Amino acid sequence: MVNKMISIFKPKKIKDFNPSGLNIYTFNAGFKKKDKDLLLIIFDQIVNVCCVYSKTSTPSAPIIWDKKNNKGKAKALVVNAGNANAHTGKDGLKIIDKYVKALTKKIKCKSNEVLVSSTGVIGEKFNPNLITNKIEKINSKNKNSLLESAKAIMTTDTFPKVSIKNIKLDNQSFKIYGIAKGSGMIQPNMGTMLVYIFIECEISNQLINRLLKNNLDNTFNSITVDSDTSTSDTLMMFSVSNKNINLNKKNFKILNNKTYELMHDLSLQVIKDGEGVSKLIRVNVLNARSKNQAKKIAFSIANSPLVKTAVAGEDANWGRVIMAIGKTEENINQNKIKVLFGNNTVCENGSISKKINIRKLNNYMKNRTIDINVNLNLGKFYHTVYGNDLTLEYLKINADYRS
Secondary structure: OOOOOOOOOOOOOOOOOOOOOOOEEEOOOOOOOOOOEEEOOOOOOEEEEEEOOOOOOOOOHHHHHHHOOOOOOEEEEEEEEEOOOOOHHHHHHHHHHHHHHHHHHHHHHOOEEEEEEEEEEEOOOOOOOHHHHHHOOHHHHHHHHHHHHHHHHOOOOOOOEEEEEEEEEEOOOEEEEEEEEEOOEOOOOOOEEEEEEEEOOOOHHHHHHHHHHHHHOOOOOOOOOOOEEEEOOOEEEEEEEOOOOOOOOOHHHHHHHHHHHHHHHHHHHHHHHOOOOOEEEEEEEEEEEOOOHHHEEEEEHHHOOOHHHHHHHOOOHHHHHHHHHOOOOOOHHEEEEEEEOEEEEEEEEEEEEOOOOOOHHHHHHOEEEEEHHHHHHHOOOEEEEEEEEOHHHHHHHHHOOOO
């Protein structure tokens, strides 16, 4: 595998802490040569959890296993990195059965209270002893922090993705925090990459589901690196404390807003660590006929290889944006379209803008974050999609992924 260049967007400092209500264990199980590649989280008590999975027609064994077994309660989470356990047939499910059985025996819980995830190479089976051998080493002396948990689930990521938000409701303070992994094979539909979010208060499955439904569309469902949906995309949200908070309408709104902030933060970290990324692209489609139209056009622009390579080359090739709009076959009027790169108008009224300033435009394209603003002038709906450019580094990483 090619050594990936560290993302230019890597944070200078990554937050960390030791959460209460759960115990984190990380190991090198042998999926990778030297780095940590196994995460085990054991909750102090049975907790509520809601999960969202990839809508792929070729789901991994962990997704199949979780959907069949989990009933909204969890005592443990097992995540391995380096092998996706995807397209491995019945053997893939048998592998999970074996290490889940070992874990339930170790921590005294039911198999349907264990959730599993895998990420990495597709189509390769692995020996469950890689995981069961480490389960035997769980003890109070080798617990780890939140940051270490994020490191253990990385594959082609160049930095661990962590977000922590503090909340105060009715004079009670608590945290909502999460980790994520993802760098390539990213355009989700109802879930993305691997994402685990933890809320330090008692909250029902019904309200957890509301938090997910309220915030998925504008966060993890509005990012794309390469338009490919993984076989393993998973998002889980856990209530990890019995702290009793009155989640009335006012308090739930505050919690919902903090949840959005956290999910938005994690989803942007994924985009900023996209394989080979040198620029972040933010596509804003305004005044569409419908939300779906705005979203479809925004994704078409963000996913276009021609748009992405133009941004990588710092070329404000607005003709490629017009192409990406047109290929959606949406009901639009091209004479009403106005396209701006940042605040620089490049086309309007059906042709190149008379206001275009090439010098300012060229300077703008040197920025690390590029806004492509498209005003359709058709209605009142809008949507924003985050993506990144397409570079030679992306090709190098994915041409040599398995070697």
